Amino acid sequence: MADRIGLCISSDLVDSGLAVSFDVAYQGLTCRAFAVRYQGQVHGYLNRCSHVAMEMDYQPDRFFDLTGHRLICATHGAMYQPDTGACVGGPCRGGLIKITLDENEGVVHWHTADNLKSVEF
Secondary structure (H helix, E strand, O other): OOOEEEEEEHHHOOEOOOOEEEEEEEOOEEEEEEEEEEOOEEEEEEOOOOOOOOOOOOEOOEOEOOOOOOEEOOOOOOEEOOOOOOEEEOOOOOOOEEEOEEEEOOEEEEEOOOOOEEOOO
16 A cells, blocks of 8 residues: 555564654654554554653653553653553643554554544543
């Protein structure tokens, strides 16, 4: 498909492990995004906290808290559900902005034609 780009091989994403970062166009700007694996499934989000529009990782490609069950913003401690992007604690103003990914034949793909969607909870 012309509207999807291979991001990484599937084995690059380990459950609750390091993310794979990539750039997307969002509201006319180039922004960072990330892909993670949680409970066997891949998920993608704009790397932008809903509390304050700044990148969330506390070290490059590290988004999971110590339990491996929440994505956390390193600056203010906002916490998000990894499989939905929903705010589950801290100073969130809504959920993360979802990026459509899929996994096929050992490759994780980003669907470039899909609009980025804000998760409302």
